[in-house]
Amino acid sequence: MFNRRNFLKACAVGGVGAGFGGLYDTFYHLIPFNDRGRKALHHVYGNSDSPEWLRDKASGKLAPNPDWILRHTVDQQCHSECGLRVKIDRKTGRVQRILGNPYHSHSRLDYASTDTPLLATAATPGTVCARGNSGIQSAYDPYRITVPLKRKGARGSGQWQPISWEQLIKEVTDGGKIFADTGDAASKDLDVLGFKGLYAQRDQLMNPNAPELGHRTNGYVFEGGRIVGSRKAFALRFGLAFGSVNTYEHTNTCEVSHHVATSQVYPGKHMTKPDIMEAEFIIFWGTQPGDANFPMQTMAKYAAEARAKPGGLKYVVVDPLLGRGGVMGDRAAWLPLIPGTDGALALAMIGWIIENERYNADYLGHPTQKAAEAASELSHTDATHLVIDDPAHPQHGHFLTAKLAGFAAGAQESETDRIVIDATSKAPLQAVDSPRAVIDYTGTVNGIRVKSAFARLRESAATHTLQQYADICGIDSEKIVNLAREFTSHGRKAACEMYRGVCKHPNGYYNSVAVLLLNLLVGNMNWTGGLTAGGGGYNYKKGRYDVMAVPAAKGVAYGVKLSREEVHYEDSSEYKAKVAAGQNPYPAKRPWFPLSFDMFSEILPSAVQRYPYGVDILLWHMATPFYSVPGQGNQQLIDAVKDPKNIPLIIASDIIVGDTSMYADYIVPDGSFLERWSHIDTLPTTLTRGTGLRWPVVALTEKTPDGRHMCLEEFLIDVAKRVGMPGYGDNAIPDASGRMWPLHRKEDWYLKATANLAFTPGSEGDQVPDVTDSEKQVNDLGGVHDEFKSSLAAEEWPKVLSVLAKGGRMEPSRNARQGDRLTHRFTKTLHFYAEEVALARNSMSGEDFFGTTTWVEPTTALGTPLDKLDDPKDWPLTIITFKGALQSHSRLSSNYVLREIMPDNGIQVAVEDARRMDIKDGEKVWVVTPHGKRLGTARVVEGIRPGVITFNVGYGHWGYGATNYQLGGKRIEGDRVRRAGIHLNPIMRRDPDIDQMTLMDLAGGSVVFFNTRARIEKNNVHA
Ligand code: SF4
Secondary structure (H helix, E strand, O other), rough: OOHHHHHHHHHHHHHHHOOOOOOOOOOOOOOOOOOOOOOEEOOOOOOOOOOOEOOOOOOOOEEOOOOEEEEEEEEOOOOOOOOOEEEOOOOOOOEEEEEEOOOOOOOOOOOOOOEEEEEEEHHOOOOHHHHHOOOOHHHHHOOOHHHHHHHEEEOOOOOOOOHHHHHHHHHHHHOOOOOOOOOOOOOOOOOOHHHHHHHHOOOOOOOOOOOHHHHHHHHHHEEEEEOOOHHHHHHHHHHEEEEEEEOOOOHHOOHHHHHHHHHHHOOOOOEEOOOOOOOOEEEEEOOOOOOOOOOOHHHHHHHHHHHHHHOOOOOEOOOEEEEOOOOOOOEEEOOOOOOHHHHHHHHHHHHHHHOOOOOHHHOOOOOHHOOOHHHOOOOOOOOEEEOOOOOOOOOOOOOOOOOOOOOOOOOOOOOOHHEEEEOOOOOOEEEHHHHOOOOOOEEEEEEEEEHHHHHHHHHOOOOOOHHHHHHHOOOOOOHHHHHHHHHHOOOOOEEEEEEEHHOOOHHHHHHHHHHHHHHHOOOOOOOOOOOEEOOOEEEEEOOOOOOOHHHHHOOOOOOOOOOOOOOHHOOOOOHHHHHOOOOOOOOOOOOOOOOOOOHHHHHHHHHHOOOOOOOOOEEEEEEOOHHHHOOOOOHHHHHHHHHOOOOOOEEEEEEEOOOOOHHOOEEEEEEOOHHHOEEEOOOOOOOOOOOEEEEOOOOOOOEEEOEEEEOOOHHHHHHHHHHHOOEEEEEEEEOOOOEEEOOOHHHHHHHHHHHHHHHHHOOOOOOOOOOOHHHHHHHHOOOHHHHHHHHHHHHHHHHHHHHHHHHHHEHHHHHHHHHEEEEOOOOOOOOOOOHHOOOEOOOOOOOOOOOOOOOOOOEEEOOOOOHHHOOOOOOOOOEEEEEEOOOOOOHHOOOOOHHHHHOOOOEEEHHHHHHHHOOOOOEEEEEOOOOOOEEEEEEEEEOOOOEEEEEEOOOOOOOOOOOOOEEEOOEEEOOOOHHHOOOOOHHHHHHOOOOOEEEEEOOOOEEEOOEEEEEEEEEHHHO
């Protein structure tokens, strides 16, 4: 038998690889995780490495230690994407230590500008959090797969066979009876289409009766988990060149409703952030400094620094859970509201602020940016813009335009075409002609009933009294008033920050908008200490090369995505056919999501139900829907996915046999985050412009026959070339002069994207210098240049290597502010009223969505209130989740240094509840939901609202090295460390109205992680 200890030993001597037909010398790269029992190398310094820098005793000057290579890349131990300085043994090529990149804004407050010599940063590296620091163990995980695997036996039977790269590419591309050798009766005769067969149908419609569904090639679906920046662009480019619109990342499983709400209030922006360092007061809503958010460590540092300043930041955490950032005292407070009632609390505050005229009326009166700037304001809103408010009018819900208002021809149809009531003349005017307009207006213009956007919000907030809102959210009305008063007592230096706790409810979109609108009422956008949309990033897609262009593939990829997102059900042939047949078109078979994107949770159920069409090839990349999507790790859905008739070909791109990739037909070995490329813009906490560069600082997978390290990109390139797709091979990437460059290896593409980044013009002091000899030496860049010399024009290399040497490009931090104003400003119209939302419809109920926010009770898709669905008498507790600082994502389960600190997550129970249920801290208890039960360890804590229980996600794995499997006939034993703890996602509440759909926010698109009802039973009940 192969247990973990034997497995490690065998790997260490290369015995595992030798047993697999001599295909590769080794299958695994590993590190021994446990040094216990070994004698320390030095009696004082233990097993510490020598330092990265050496001080010359005579001169006192620092110099690089020649033993080490230092490379700067970007972390992916969470989505904060902080900059890293990676210390690599020059002799062995092995990573020894991870620090923060001092040139990256997420890793240092006063990050070094790109013209700062590397040596000058020796004593001031950046920071990483515990997760970032332990990333070495993600890369050198002993369960890493470094060669392609093919299933033996049935899908999910836990038996794998190593195969060659050539076999992998040939089988998945050419198709045919590729499972004849698996011994699986269900698939041995299955004739699989493969990429080539599907591509051959790129001119055929998916459904001739519904041409809007696009071509047959939409049957290829890329289901990405965590894939960001230019790596996502690379996958998207492949999909579009192939002819498929179905390239996804996981966003709706995270917090897409937050992004959708933000992009409605701040058009086109998915995230805004407070200027934490200069703010006087912040409400952290559904989040807190130090817990999951992005960038996590950066926000934690900012908040700690800002709080410690004399007269510095005060903040309040609004969340049922008091996490790490919930420091109490005179500068911080906690409001533990009932889960999912954030909108009620925010609307209560909005109502009080309006009633007591605590909003910034001067600011809100400017109908355009021009008018705002003339009055020394920095942004403007649609508060004064008139909306048609007459259900009988054909344009009900639209903004009133000049044409509808009867204005003379010649008016422009644009945002400035909207009509306002001018504050001086009290007459209707085009917004562009009015320097100041009436904020709160209800009346008639040209015979049409209208209301200003602000008036709509006021009325919406007034649908409940303060006390009613207080009862809904479980917060005393006095506390609500105090919070609203404090929030409106700091001028522009107050802001609301929000994250997943607000939005992952059936009413998440409306909750999120309500919180965001508080910012508009104080007019904090673009002010120092207020709110920012960030400095943005540099363009890596265009400039010297057009890395996204595939002209020959134009027009092939189009149509409705499998998840029916960004499209209205009412535009579908299905809807029209039902209406024509006199049928009620509602509800649709599964929801359509006109406002949302990346609807990851809908991929598997839609594929199995073939709605609106079936899937031929599913490519999972770092995707683990069975583990991560609430309610989807259930046996019924797993069995459906295991049936090859439902999805004939499933390929996983993964670094390990994961909790979901264990059900694939093939696994393509991928590089870890230390082996990948990606260009990633900094998050809006960074007030300046910045793009981090992740690039392979080590290479641990085996090589293809022509010497490329195996990974997702090389797989896509080789499939594309074998299929004969445009955009790959010899004539693939156009430069600015029209010359075509080849794409045979991933660097051919990523280096060109880096050249775009390096040569994008910047502001003053923001230019990329040429790389220096010292930087080349410390980063060991000579080999990079030599190996990939032909991928770029010669003159581009000095700047491209400079970007590699610094791990990206950042505008100097001194450019962040200009006195009381932020340098980078967001100047589009901020929306109290989202016309796009108001004109969209819920495809299940047939009701219109609301254009402004309102209090909406959480329900199922067809409107059953959750209290009626699961009676609180039987289910007295509500499960919420959190992502702690030490564990969250699957890959962290291999980080044994973190597991040693916190081996088990446990289920957190409030002291009051524990006393009532007679549960002791450390006692094993069952968490029971309407969909099943799980055993866990009770952790009795103070910082959680009674009636709520929670668990830190990332524990309780069944894959990812947690359980046994067969590899080439040998047994690989799972590790109990990775099995430890409780994971409740598989038993979270599914929506009874829709097959295999978790509870969802149908407006914003997020899955629901915070509304499953449960009870706790003592272990002896089920013993
Ligand atoms: S917050 Fe920590 S884990 Fe996340 S990217 Fe930054 S250093 Fe890495």
